[in-house]
Amino acid sequence: MKFSTARRHIREGSKNIIRNSWMTVASVGAVTTTLILVGIFLTLILNLNQVAENIEEDVEMTVYAELTAGEEELNELEQNLSELQNIRSLDFSSKEEELEKLVEDMGDTGEQWGSVFEDSNPLNDAFYIKANQATQYKSLSEQIQGMDYVDEVSYSQTTVENLLSFNQYARYIGIGFISALLLTAIFLISNTIKMTIIARQEEIGIMKLVGAKNSFIRWPFFVEGALMGVLGSIIPIGIVIGGYYYLYENFNDKINMAFVELLPFNPFALQISLILLGIGVFIGIWGSVMSVRKFLNV
Amino acid sequence: MIELKKVSKVYKNGVGALNGVDVTINQGDFVYVVGPSGAGKTSFIKMMYREETPSEGQVFMNGVEVASLKKKEVPYLRRDIGVIFQDFKLLQRKSVYENVAFALEVIEENPRKIRRRVLSVLDQVGLKHKARFIPAQLSGGEQQRVAIARAIVNNPKLVIADEPTGNLDPETSWDIMQTFEDINASGTTVIMATHSKDIVNQMRKRVIAMENGRVVRDEHRGEYGYEV
Numbered sequence A: 001m002k003f004s005t006a007r008r009h010i011r012e013g014s015k016n017i018i019r020n021s022w023m024t025v026a027s028v029g030a031v032t033t034t035l036i037l038v039g040i041f042l043t044l045i046l047n048l049n050q051v052a053e054n055i056e057e058d059v060e061m062t063v064y065a066e067l068t069a070g071e072e073e074l075n076e077l078e079q080n081l082s083e084l085q086n087i088r089s090l091d092f093s094s095k096e097e098e099l100e101k102l103v104e105d106m107g108d109t110g111e112q113w114g115s116v117f118e119d120s121n122p123l124n125d126a127f128y129i130k131a132n133q134a135t136q137y138k139s140l141s142e143q144i145q146g147m148d149y150v151d152e153v154s155y156s157q158t159t160v161e162n163l164l165s166f167n168q169y170a171r172y173i174g175i176g177f178i179s180a181l182l183l184t185a186i187f188l189i190s191n192t193i194k195m196t197i198i199a200r201q202e203e204i205g206i207m208k209l210v211g212a213k214n215s216f217i218r219w220p221f222f223v224e225g226a227l228m229g230v231l232g233s234i235i236p237i238g239i240v241i242g243g244y245y246y247l248y249e250n251f252n253d254k255i256n257m258a259f260v261e262l263l264p265f266n267p268f269a270l271q272i273s274l275i276l277l278g279i280g281v282f283i284g285i286w287g288s289v290m291s292v293r294k295f296l297n298v
Numbered sequence B: 001m002i003e004l005k006k007v008s009k010v011y012k013n014g015v016g017a018l019n020g021v022d023v024t025i026n027q028g029d030f031v032y033v034v035g036p037s038g039a040g041k042t043s044f045i046k047m048m049y050r051e052e053t054p055s056e057g058q059v060f061m062n063g064v065e066v067a068s069l070k071k072k073e074v075p076y077l078r079r080d081i082g083v084i085f086q087d088f089k090l091l092q093r094k095s096v097y098e099n100v101a102f103a104l105e106v107i108e109e110n111p112r113k114i115r116r117r118v119l120s121v122l123d124q125v126g127l128k129h130k131a132r133f134i135p136a137q138l139s140g141g142e143q144q145r146v147a148i149a150r151a152i153v154n155n156p157k158l159v160i161a162d163e164p165t166g167n168l169d170p171e172t173s174w175d176i177m178q179t180f181e182d183i184n185a186s187g188t189t190v191i192m193a194t195h196s197k198d199i200v201n202q203m204r205k206r207v208i209a210m211e212n213g214r215v216v217r218d219e220h221r222g223e224y225g226y227e228v
Helices: A003-019 A021-058 A071-082 A095-106 A108-117 A134-145 A157-199 A201-209 A214-254 A265-296 B041-048 B071-078 B096-105 B111-124 B140-152 B170-185 B197-202
Strands: A061-065 A087-093 A126-131 A150-154 B002-010 B016-025 B030-034 B056-061 B081-085 B158-162 B189-193 B206-211 B214-219
Touching (some): A021 A157, A021 A214, A021 A265, A061 A071, A061 A134, A087 A095, A095 A108, A126 A134, A157 A201, A157 A214, A201 A214, A201 A265, A201 B071, A214 B071, B016 B041, B016 B214, B030 B041, B041 B158, B041 B189, B081 B140, B096 B111, B096 B140, B111 B140, B140 B170, B158 B170, B170 B197
Parallel strands (some): B030 B189, B030 B206, B081 B158, B158 B189
Antiparallel strands (some): A061 A126, A087 A126, B002 B016, B002 B056, B206 B214
């Protein structure tokens, strides 16, 4: 496309926005409403997702070695474990270290137990394993149970599975809800733009008559849709960022659960702004292109 | 240059507009298409710039069968044809200059050339001094001149006019006809559907008379042939 042509398309698209100001207000309003809802919902989902990921990250599998296993056997087991696929970390904790931990956990009474068991430690040597993903624990535990010198594999199976299915549902519902919102917005926009096109049908007819290519006719509408998307995303971005800032400043410190933590404001604000802007432009363009298509096949 | 072979047109609603039309028009011809309302004149004309395609038969423009053109190729066909209507079809929001320049902008002509060409065409139709006016500020004859300027601004080989003087008083009509005469004199083919007996009878050209979708008369230096 020539530079002068591109400039013309942008000029025409912007003019149309101003010329059909009421239609523009209606379309921009549709984008704004949708994006506010999408923004709030997205914020919620992303934070929930973060919480879920934190929890998933904390899940750990413990492999207890047989009590009789000596240094050589332990080395062999460690070798075998480290060759497993999908493992993020593998840490060894000797029975002495296990005892120390236990003593620490038990507090005052622990001290006494510690001295009792110092000579005849009843604990197992253990390996702590973190999988790449929480979904992989089940198959990992099955594989490990088949290895030599393994006494027991333990991870909180039901917790992990419940957590996983909850996260999965939350994500599906979120995606479904957001898609429905977006489709509604696209429909609203394409309808309003359709009305502006009916008003411009004569112009399109003349363009076709003097030999304009369809792509040439479509471009200004493309620009118009994109501009509507940009305009429509300003208020939602303001609301979401402002609201999030308020929440983050006032409540983040007061939440006292280990893995519940709001996403840090700094990258999040920028990310959600870009996402909302992107969605706005996308539905603007899609809505306008969809509505022009019919009028071009005359 | 233009060849219609046994062209018939039946619209989707069952109305038959053309019925076995055979016509050949050569480059540089000046042709009147006459006949009563509903005779098929407009359908005949629309075949040429592919506003309509034949139900049966073929239309050739410079040897190319128009109906076989792909959708993408149609714009290029239309760039060689200027079309003028009874109701001018000007964009009311744009100035005279912009209305004419529009035809060159949409084919992505370079801006400097557009300016030169538009001013020269406006000069040709005698409206250079009103370039900044909008259509509503012009008389009917002037508006039709703008439409003519738009039709010829990219030097088409063929100019088609559907009742170009239909909305104009006789005196203005003669001025407009003079403009068409000039266009034709420079080698451009002109096809004009008209109801104006005076014009046809005074400016003797080829006359194609249509009735009920058929060509009933085709004579050089013909007469209008109908009582008004």
